[in-house]
Amino acid sequence: MFVNECIESRRGFTFFSPSVFLVASVSRWLYILTCFSGAATAVSTNDLMEQLRLKYQHKPWTETMKLVHFCMDKPLQQPVSNAPDGPLRSCLEKIQRTLNAKSLFSVMNRLESLSKQNGLNAYISPSGTTCYMSSNMFYIEIHLEKDGKVVDVKLAHLGEAPVVCDDLVQHLRMKNYDAFGKILEDLSSLYQTPGNREMKAKGYLALRALEKDIYSMSLLDRMQDVNRITEVLHGKVGHLVPRTGGTPMVIEFYISPYQVLEAELNPGSQVCGTKAVVTVEGTDTLHRLSLSPLLVDSQTGEDSIPAFLPLTDELSMDLSAFFVMKFHQPIPMSSSNIEEIQRLTGIQITGLKAAPLYELIVQSTLEEKCSEGLSTHQSCFFVSLPDCPKHCYFINKGSGKADLAGALVAKIPFSHPKCVPGIIEILRHQVAHNSLISSCVSERHINEDDSELLYFEVVPHKSTSFSVFFLHPMKENLACVAIDVVTSREVQCHLHLHPQDPTLNASDDFIARAVKRCMSVPVVMRAIFRNAAKVKADSQA
Known part of the structure; x- marks a missing residue:
């Protein structure tokens, strides 16, 4: 047109x-x-x-x-x-x-263009107020008024009745055509599995069955009126946002204490944690996928493990596809956690490039925090905190140790809903550890003033444990805080001092509670130095 x-x-x-x-x-x-x-x-x-x-x-x-x-x-x-x-x-x-589509004619032109860009067929009704976008697997009805205002948008998958999609309606009413085009792309990607039309439809049925099982698991052991933060940190599958229209299902599984504090200080604000999108992808190998929900009456079996029906021929079939959890940004993961996930799912995570884990964490943090052009190979960073001398952190990346290797993981494949809670726990564990290391990373890698500095070195031990070395505040010997992230909710800490050095008035339990409260190494070290200053003041009194 x-x-x-x-x-x-x-x-x-x-x-x-x-x-x-x-x-x-x-x-x-x-x-x-x-x-x-x-x-x-x-x-x-x-x-x-x-x-x-x-x-x-x-x-x-x-x-x-x-x-x-x-x-x-x-x-x-x-x-x-x-x-x-x-x-x-x-x-x-x-x-x-570039143009701002205002009239009915220009809106229809824009919709036709988006259809072609996403490989869909477009048809305008004889009245000129309805646009149909279709593939051989789904279609979308967009109803407009004579002035171009969007009335509603309906989506129908193969064999399903059309339903109104509020997210599509809002995007079109706000003329956010980029977001609308992204949803069209996501819808088309649901059917990129190999095979004919029938096999592609089976892949969609498998995804729908998985989503129902994940939703049922989110209700297990759930207390009434539980808030979102509690679900994110403690829910069996995190905080779940079901698929609506073309927007895929999203699982939010970790949020840092700093983000929680920000949400508490700003009522009504929506602070986002780490998320994963759940979808289905085609593959070269066959995997047994369920075509119907498998969770048994939303009840858990022994040891609070959900009970699932067996994968019989009536409930499942072999498809050239698997389910995936996809991340908006690749997550640095230790080799041990990657191997644990692969044992859990029975599927290899392909396309991984091994590198020192701490190097990957620093690189990812810098890319997220800093502007373009800053080198991601820095190891020394300056962190400023209120009421405290500036901290200087040197991160020893442990490049020479094979057991400290890791990789950037963009997606995790799996084939059974029972894998989801276990994957979520491993991801929480890894992201909790990563947040501690990233708290030492800042965009300041050059000291811009001559103010007093406190020096620290972060040295990795194992995949999720490390030590922070520093000079004793009252002596010239080295002191060390060993931090072991056991799980996302359990952290063990030990303060090591020279036998002849005075105490810092910071017990292991005090340090562990401080770490869990903020998940920030600089904040914890500030607390230790403040306690040490009180000890020094009392001794001189």
Whole structure:
């Protein structure tokens, strides 16, 4: 529809209409046309178009595009498509992304363009107020008013009745077409499993059965009126956001105490923790997937382990697919935790690149916290805290120790719902440890002033245990705090001093409670030094 408006044929020559000429300034386009025609004097529009037709009727489109880019002093960003309408379609997509669709006509054009970009078919109803987007597995109905306002959006998967999708409605009403396009992409990805239409539908049924089992597990041992933070940190499958329309199911499984404090200090704010998206993906090997929910009456078996029905031929089948937990950002994980997850699921996590774990944690933290251009190979960082001298942390990455290796994990494959609680616990354990190490990392790797500094060295021992070395506040001997993250909810700490050095008035239990309360090494070290200052003041009194 939009293409028909933007292309006009005159005497056999196809050219851009004024709506397309908005891409460049009028003066630029006049200069280009003059270059094409070779005209040195002013001519009428009809004569100019006739000269253009005669001179360039046998020139290929690629040469025209190159000349246009040259005249606009704009280099080609990508190879010109060999398809005859490729450059025109690309140009139209750029224009539509820039323009703010307000009228019914422009909204329909935008929806048609999004359909084509995601490989979907688009059809406009005879009334012109309904747009249908469809594949052979699902379809979407978008109902609009005459002024272009969205009334509702309905989604129907193969064999299901259409249902209204509030998330799609909100995106379109806010003209957030990028988010709407992402949902279309997610919907299409649900059916990327190998096989014919029937096999793809089976993959969707397996995902739907998994989602029902995960939701049922989220209700196990759940206390009434439990808040979101408690669910995130202690729930069997974390805090669950079920799939709605095209938005996949999300599991939020860890949130740091600092984020919790931020939420408490700002009522109504929604602080986000670490999340995973649950979906299904195609694979080259067969996996036995359930096509119906397996959890038995939402009851747990022995040792609070959920009881599941066996994978019989009536309830399951072999598919070239598996379920995956996908992360928005890859998580640095120790080799031991990766192996534990693989033993639990029985499926190898492919595409991993081994590297020192602490190097991966530092790299990921810097990429998240800092602006672009900062080197991710730093080991020395300066951390500022209120009412405390600045801390300088040197992170020993333990590059030479094989048992300190790890990898960045972007997704975890599995084939049975019983694996989900175990995976969540391992992820919580790893992310809790990572948050402690990342608390020592900052964007400041150069000391900008000459103020007093306290020096610390973080030395890894095992996959989730490390020590923090520092000078005794009242002596010249080294002191050390050993921290072992046993689980996401259990941390053991030990303070080691020279036998002849005075106490720091910080028991192991005090340090462990401080770590669990904040999950921040600098905050814990500040507490230790404050207690030491009180001991020193009392001794001098």
